[in-house]
Amino acid sequence: MSANLARQFLLREDVVFLNHGSFGACPRPVFEAYQRFQLELESEPVEFLGRRLTELMRTPREVLAAELGAAPANIAAVTNATSGLNIVARSLQLRPGDQILTTDHEYSALEKTWAFVCRQTGAEVVVVKVPLPLVSEANFTDAIIAGMTERTRVLFLSHITSPTALLFPIAEVVAEARRRAIWSVIDGAHTPGHIPLELDSLGADFYAGNCHKWMMTPKGSAFLYARPEVQGLLDPLVISHGWTAQSKEPGAKGAFGNSPFIDEIEVQGTRDPSAWLAMPEAIRFRQDNDWTGVAAHCTALAQDTARRLQGLTGLAPLSAPEFSAPQMVAMPIPECDTAEVHKTLFDRYKIEMPVFRWQDTYIARLSVQGYNSRPQMDVLLEALGELLDLGEPRRAHG
Ligand SMILES: Cc1ncc(COP(=O)(O)O)c(C=O)c1O
Structure with missing residues (x-):
């Protein structure tokens, strides 16, 4: 290079x-775009955050959605993959004896998240040992499906794993989870900008990813994807102006004119959206180079x-x-x-x-x-x- x-x-x-x-x-041009947004924000905070923010978020959402193969209405901006996955883990209604099926390659912060959820709900984590070396899709699929039981409510998997840097072939197990009415929750912290994604076709219920890793946006730019049919299951981690007590059925309007899914998750008190707004510049940098x-x-x-x-x-x-x-x-x-x-x-x-x-x-x-x-x-x-x-x-x- x-x-x-x-x-x-x-x-x-x-x-x-x-x-x-x-x-x-x-990269420099992306970081400069980020800083330009920060300066603009500080020059008139009320105009930027109070009157223009919903509109400003539209273009980054559209360009990111196109990269992810997802409808813009299915992605909400979050600060990092951990917070996106926490929204899911802490929203799903689990009961004592329910099982969260996962692998022995998961990221430690998310292992803790599910341990916390289990302590709150009485659910339990079941860990499948993925056979190594991973040499065929069937190796992986068979091991995961063998771990599914009548008590499995959640399938939680990394798409690219952190300690072992493996690319898990997740499509078949996600489809099988849907057939069995198991919620699939995918940790895509490493995938945006790293592998091609088609999230709407993949059909996972929930998928969180970081843009600040391989898409090279500034830190603090990540997303949570949810299929329209399950968006209503989610509660934000922070209750703020975006929350409405209204229906979250597909097609419902949120407090700021997006869906309730987007408005509830994105509006959480005063925060700096500049890293997210630099998304189009990051995509341009990649194309230009x-x-x-x-x-x-x-x-x-x-x-x-x-x-x-x-x-x-x-x-x-x-x-x-x-x-x-x-x-x-x-x-x-x-x-x-x-x-x-x-x-x-x-x-x-x-x-x-x-x-x-x-x-x-x-x-x-x-x-x-x-x-x-x-x-x-x-x-x-x-x-x-x-x-x-x-x-x-x-x-x-x-
Ligand atoms: C697989 C995986 N999941 C989640 C995360 C957490 O990402 P963040 O700290 O940006 O939330 C990482 C971070 O490296 C990761 O590798």
Whole structure:
């Protein structure tokens, strides 16, 4: 990738930034658009927030909806995926004995959310161990469907997983959940701007995603999707002017002229919508820079780096390449003091990359974005080689 592209980001030049996955990184023109909105807001707050906000939100909602393959009426702006998923988890009416079916690859903040809900309602979480390495769709689908029982009320899955960077093939299990009247709740924190999405066709009941990761909008721009038929089940986390005691049937009008779903979730007291308003600029940045081509290059670089590391460790990957997130790969490494390796990678080599233990596997999670380059991958492999004492290439096993 060109150095020119790297210069369009605000990242420190002395850091090899290989962790786009955690919080994303915002390109300069997008960040400038965000700041222009903030300045405009501050120049006349009442005009901006009091009179124009509903209208201002319309264009970002439409452009995002087009990216997501969803009707604009089915997405509401939230600050992050966690808050979107909390709206769902804390709205669904669960009873003692009800089951929430999920996997052993979920993000810890959401595991806590469901644990909290279980404590409040008496429901229980049932965790399916996804067979690894993930090499076929049937591996995944069969394991999830085998976990469904008459008591399953919710299916909660990441679309792209955080610790293992796997792309779960969710379409079939979402359809099966619908057949069994199980609510499907999908954590798409990593998917917008990373994989193609067609949310209306997917048919999941609820889907939350972050735009500030792979769509590269500023932090605080995420969405909650809900199918029209289930929007009425949701209550906002914060009750404010958007709330009405009226019907939430499809077609009903909310307090600010959108649907009650959108108005209740988006209006929650005074807050800065500028990150969301920068959405069209983020999409323009991607188009102007041929992001489809850039992303394909990143995928090739991520997979090539994982293969090179595998050549040094002899450790098999967690999945076949098609089930790895395109721009993120969880690379198994030999047993080590992960906190120490993580710290030394930064202190000695200025490499920003998560290194951790997940179950019995030691993982270095590599993200590759348009600002990264092949020489950075060489630096990473050399650093890991030294830190993990990896000598000559080993033969692959198990
Ligand atoms: C799978 C997954 N879900 C949820 C989240 C939470 O995202 P946020 O902190 O933006 O709510 C993350 C963050 O990395 C994630 O990886």
